[in-house]
Amino acid sequence: MKxxxxxxxxxxxxxxxxxxxITIVEGxxxxxxxxxxxxxxxxxxxxxxTIALTLMGYARSGCRIAGGSIRLGDTDILxxxxxxxxALRGDRVAYIAQSAAxxxxxxxxxxxxxxxPALIHGRMDRKTAEAKAxxxxxxxxxxxxxxxxxxxxxxxxxxxxxxxxxxMALITGPELVILDEPTTALDVTTQIEVLRAFKHAVASxxxxxxxVSHDLAVVAQMADQILxxxxxxxxxxxxxxxxxxxxxxxxTRTLMAAARPAPKPAPAVxxxxxxxxxxxxxxxxxxxxxxxxxPEIPVxxxxxxxxxxxxxxxxxxxxxxxxxxxxxxxxxxxxxxxGAVNFDGQRLPGGLExxxxxxFRRIQLVxxxxxxxxxxxxxxxxxxxxPLRFYHGLKGAAQRKRMxxxxxxxxxxxxxxxxxxxxxxxxxxxxxxxxxxxxxxxDLILCDEVTSALDTVVGAAILDLLAELRxxxxxxxxxxxxxIGTVCAICDDIMVLYGGTAVEIGPRAAYQAxxxxxxxxxxxxxxxxxxxxxxxxxAARPAPxxIGPALDGADLCRFLPRCxxxxxxxxxxxxxxxxxxxGGSDILCHHPEAVN
Amino acid sequence: MAAPPTSRESGNxxxxxxxxxxxxxxxxxxxxxxxxxxxxxxxxxxxxxQEMLGQSATPEAVAALRQQMGLDQPAAxxxxxxxxxxxxxxxxxxxxxxxxxxDIIASRLPNSLILAALSTLVAVPLALTIGITSAMRQGGRxxxxxxxxxLAMVALPEFLIATIAVLIFAVELRWLPSIxxxxxxxxxxxxxxxxxxxILSLSIIVVAQMARMTRxxIIAQLxxxxxxxxRLKGVSPAxxxxxxxxxxxxxxxxxAMALSLSYLLGGAVIVETIFNYPGLASLMVNxxxxxxxxxxxxxxxxxxxxxxxxxxxxxxxxxxxxxxxRNR
Ligand SMILES: Nc1ncnc2c1ncn2[C@@H]1O[C@H](COP(=O)(O)OP(=O)(O)OP(=O)(O)O)[C@@H](O)[C@H]1O
Ligand code: SF4
Ligand SMILES: [Mg+2]
Numbered sequence: 001m002k003x004x005x006x007x008x009x010x011x012x013x014x015x016x017x018x019x020x021x022i023t024i025v026e027g028x029x030x031x032x033x034x035x036x037x038x039x040x041x042x043x044x045x046x047x048x049x050t051i052a053l054t055l056m057g058y059a060r061s062g063c064r065i066a067g068g069s070i071r072l073g074d075t076d077i078l079x080x081x082x083x084x085x086x087a088l089r090g091d092r093v094a095y096i097a098q099s100a101a102x103x104x105x106x107x108x109x110x111x112x113x114x115x116x117p118a119l120i121h122g123r124m125d126r127k128t129a130e131a132k133a134x135x136x137x138x139x140x141x142x143x144x145x146x147x148x149x150x151x152x153x154x155x156x157x158x159x160x161x162x163x164x165x166x167x168m169a170l171i172t173g174p175e176l177v178i179l180d181e182p183t184t185a186l187d188v189t190t191q192i193e194v195l196r197a198f199k200h201a202v203a204s205x206x207x208x209x210x211x212v213s214h215d216l217a218v219v220a221q222m223a224d225q226i227l228x229x230x231x232x233x234x235x236x237x238x239x240x241x242x243x244x245x246x247x248x249x250x251x252t253r254t255l256m257a258a259a260r261p262a263p264k265p266a267p268a269v270x271x272x273x274x275x276x277x278x279x280x281x282x283x284x285x286x287x288x289x290x291x292x293x294x295p296e297i298p299v300x301x302x303x304x305x306x307x308x309x310x311x312x313x314x315x316x317x318x319x320x321x322x323x324x325x326x327x328x329x330x331x332x333x334x335x336x337x338x339g340a341v342n343f344d345g346q347r348l349p350g351g352l353e354x355x356x357x358x359x360f361r362r363i364q365l366v367x368x369x370x371x372x373x374x375x376x377x378x379x380x381x382x383x384x385x386x387p388l389r390f391y392h393g394l395k396g397a398a399q400r401k402r403m404x405x406x407x408x409x410x411x412x413x414x415x416x417x418x419x420x421x422x423x424x425x426x427x428x429x430x431x432x433x434x435x436x437x438x439x440x441x442x443d444l445i446l447c448d449e450v451t452s453a454l455d456t457v458v459g460a461a462i463l464d465l466l467a468e469l470r471x472x473x474x475x476x477x478x479x480x481x482x483x484i485g486t487v488c489a490i491c492d493d494i495m496v497l498y499g500g501t502a503v504e505i506g507p508r509a510a511y512q513a514x515x516x517x518x519x520x521x522x523x524x525x526x527x528x529x530x531x532x533x534x535x536x537x538x539a540a541r542p543a544p545x546x547i548g549p550a551l552d553g554a555d556l557c558r559f560l561p562r563c564x565x566x567x568x569x570x571x572x573x574x575x576x577x578x579x580x581x582x583g584g585s586d587i588l589c590h591h592p593e594a595v596n
Numbered sequence: 597m598a599a600p601p602t603s604r605e606s607g608n609x610x611x612x613x614x615x616x617x618x619x620x621x622x623x624x625x626x627x628x629x630x631x632x633x634x635x636x637x638x639x640x641x642x643x644x645x646q647e648m649l650g651q652s653a654t655p656e657a658v659a660a661l662r663q664q665m666g667l668d669q670p671a672a673x674x675x676x677x678x679x680x681x682x683x684x685x686x687x688x689x690x691x692x693x694x695x696x697x698x699d700i701i702a703s704r705l706p707n708s709l710i711l712a713a714l715s716t717l718v719a720v721p722l723a724l725t726i727g728i729t730s731a732m733r734q735g736g737r738x739x740x741x742x743x744x745x746x747l748a749m750v751a752l753p754e755f756l757i758a759t760i761a762v763l764i765f766a767v768e769l770r771w772l773p774s775i776x777x778x779x780x781x782x783x784x785x786x787x788x789x790x791x792x793x794x795i796l797s798l799s800i801i802v803v804a805q806m807a808r809m810t811r812x813x814i815i816a817q818l819x820x821x822x823x824x825x826x827r828l829k830g831v832s833p834a835x836x837x838x839x840x841x842x843x844x845x846x847x848x849x850x851x852a853m854a855l856s857l858s859y860l861l862g863g864a865v866i867v868e869t870i871f872n873y874p875g876l877a878s879l880m881v882n883x884x885x886x887x888x889x890x891x892x893x894x895x896x897x898x899x900x901x902x903x904x905x906x907x908x909x910x911x912x913x914x915x916x917x918x919x920x921x922r923n924r
Contacts, residue, residue, distance in 0.1 A: 056828055090829035102821040107843040107919055117829045152919040
């Protein structure tokens with residue numbers, strides 16, 4: 001049978017039309033049968049989105065489709081003129097963008113935007129289109145399907161917008177749907193619902209789909225065929241199961257290994273027992289602190305933890321759970337409202353001004369985004385020279401010697417010292433960022449999402465580096481991430497934050513198998529596994545059981561509104577107590593034995 | 597979920613509060629301006645009583661007149677009296693013209709309003725069209741041509757524009773009168789004919805500024821992801837700009853318009869002078885040269901009032917166009 005989509009010898013260039021143009025995609029061929037799902041995977045910059053967009057005859061500004069052929073059914077897409085393409089886009093081929101929040105027009109109601117493709121392509125009248133939209137909202141499991149269309153984008157969450165964008169794409173019943181990293185911006189717990197909704201909606205329409213992602217486990221759930229890309233070229237192509245189970249290309253194997261980082265061995269010498277950092281009953285947040293000792297915007301509630309010398313504590317939680325706030329408190333950027341932060345047996349003053357230079361030196365903070373943390377105009381030398389001068393008074397030859405040592409530590413060639421930061425790759429910048437912290441010779445490094453902005457392969461290399469440094473230098477880390485896989489790979493102990501409370505804290509081993517706290521359970525269960533069929537096996541979560549109204553003013557469990565294990569009369573009335581689980585972790589929950 | 601049922605009402609209340617705040621700050625500004633105008637006009641050399649009686653008057657005569665005019669009162673009292681008069685619609689008496697200021701203004705204000713209104717009618721649609729077209733053809737030949745033209749128009753001094761207009765239309769072609777007198781009777785067409793050249797000159801000046809701001813505001817939006825999304829939905833270029841982009845660019849556009857349009861009333865001095873048009877701006881200039889303080893103060897207050905109203909309107913439009921503010 002003739003394939004539904006056929007791409008041959010695709011070439012996309014950036015820059016001018018002459019020799020100065022650089023090729024960003026070259027020699028890409030693939031076919032998709034009608035109703036099939038092809039995944040494009042690869043790290044950032046591999047040309048995934050560029051290829052996906054050419055299926056609509058579209059190239060981002062500055063880029064140009066320079067050669068090849070693209071056939072959809074009987075249509076030669078590259079042979080269409082602008083009006084012909086406009087008639088195709090949004091009607092026969094629809095696009096679901098990576099960031100729905102940015103891709104909706106902020107000043108128009110959702111319904112107007114969702115029905116627009118059907119109206120401009122003359123598929124149906126407004127009434128029919130709106131009825132169809134509502135039925136799609138229902139199919140995508142959106143709340144209040146009859147009225148959600150009246151809202152504006154800013155009134156909806158990221159996960160909801162992502163599903164609404166799917167409704168917008170499906171309204172004309174397109175024959176080809178392009179999904180461009182549609183769940184990358186979402187927390188895992190939201191991602192699983194969205195994936196399920198997408199899969200169902202696309203399948204029920206019998207559409208052909210192209211799924212762009214860097215996450216292999218997600219791809220395993222969605223695709224029949226996989227195309228592995230690197231630097232704009234195809235590295236491997238084949239049936240999904242084959243590519244995932246027995247990859248033939250080295251690059252694919254690297255991607256697979258990076259996707260699920262193996263646990264890094266703990267240092268041979270067990271960490272000392274005396275805590276290096278100890279936090280007791282910490283409350284912190286933003287804004288003015290009132291006379292009861294609570295900040296205007298409370299974030300962290302009653303946090304206690306300890307990190308031994310040379311040990312690593314992982315902090316995990318969804319966006320807004322207070323992970324970065326915790327790091328800022330330890331670093332002295334935010335004053336705690338109450339509670340104690342002790343470092344090496346001494347009480348740490350709350351603010352930066354009262355801390356001694358030595359206290360500064362011993363605790364270093366590394367941020368998620370090396371791009372904003374490093375001044376692009378400065379050279380590596382200047383960036384590393386400052387802490388060396390400030391903390392250790394090193395100048396001249398001594399400074400150069402130490403700098404060479406540092407670059408060696410982070411596995412970068414010494415010749416990089418003179419280069420400006422703007423010329424470094426993302427991974428190199430993150431290494432320099434790390435070296436700047438190491439320059440102080442700290443005892444504790446606070447790593448806030450240090451690998452999140454990097455793609456999987458580069459991120460995995462940074463994790464390896466962190467583990468090595470720990471072995472060599474006896475460093476302790478507080479490692480913050482929203483990805484439980486990353487945290488499990490490098491940490492001895494893990495703390496799960498939800499809404500600013502530590503709902504579970506315990507050794508890494510305790511997170512390998514249940515029982516868990518109900519939120520940890522949701523978190524662990526939502527991480528896709530690297531095999532087809534996982535998504536189907538995950539029965540849709542039951543709705544939380546009905547309970548009576550929450551007692552006003554009580555300090556209740558933060559997870560109550562979403563918890564499927566909540567107990568009427570207990571969870572909505574009383575503050576949850578701490579329990580010790582047999583697996584070794586402490587949870588904050590009314591269930592004495594955590595449920596699963 | 598995000599929008600509880602009461603959000604509409606609380607949103608409206610929020611909107612009213614927001615607008616009330618803007619109005620209140622407008623009124624406060626107006627009060628401060630009146631204070632400044634009063635103080636500055638008091639600082640100008642000379643004294644109205646002295647001025648009237650001439651240098652040879654006896655000090656006693658001057659003093660008597662000052663008392664009669666209330667000039668011997670403390671400044672605060674004079675200020676409050678003046679302010680109360682303004683609010684009551686009586687901005688005082690012009691000793692220079694020997695008639696109430698209100699009467700002088702009544703004879704000039706309508707002329708200025710007509711000229712400003714007609715120029716607005718011409719300039720706003722023209723500016724929008726030019727701005728939108730060149731934004732849509734960004735980088736193209738038409739865009740570059742329009743860009744150069746508007747840049748030249750911004751740079752050209754207005755007396756030059758007005759003079760050239762007179763030379764071409766009145767002297768060479770003899771189509772239009774070189775002096776713009778509002779005809780006492782006659783229809784709207786006569787009025788248009790009489791005012792064509794002032795309107796033309798004023799429009800050229802403000803169109804250029806407004807068109808450039810419109811273009812910039814639209815181009816700023818064109819790079820955003822929602823625009824790419826609209827293109828990928830198959831939206832036509834015209835619909836893209838008019839339906840998708842314009843509502844998001846409206847705030848900076850109306851703001852630029854408010855600034856430009858306030859110029860039509862107060863900044864028209866040169867145009868009024870060249871065409872000998874009896875408007876408010878030239879009146880104010882006369883008031884300065886003849887030291888007619890009550891008239892000067894009244895004119896200043898009218899211009900300031902017009903400016904603040906325009907800004908207020910622009911703010912209101914911007915607030916209403918933003919669903920984040922409209923719909924909390
Ligand atoms: N400067 C600030 N002023 C007021 N509130 C803030 C400030 N910074 C953060 N918050 C709020 O504090 C809460 C916790 O934020 P925090 O940055 O610690 O979260 P996070 O867990 O690091 O999230 P993410 O994974 O998105 O980085 C959030 O509700 C956030 O909106
Ligand atoms: S305390 Fe209750 S609501 Fe909170 S996690 Fe435990 S069972 Fe769920
Ligand atoms: Mg954070």
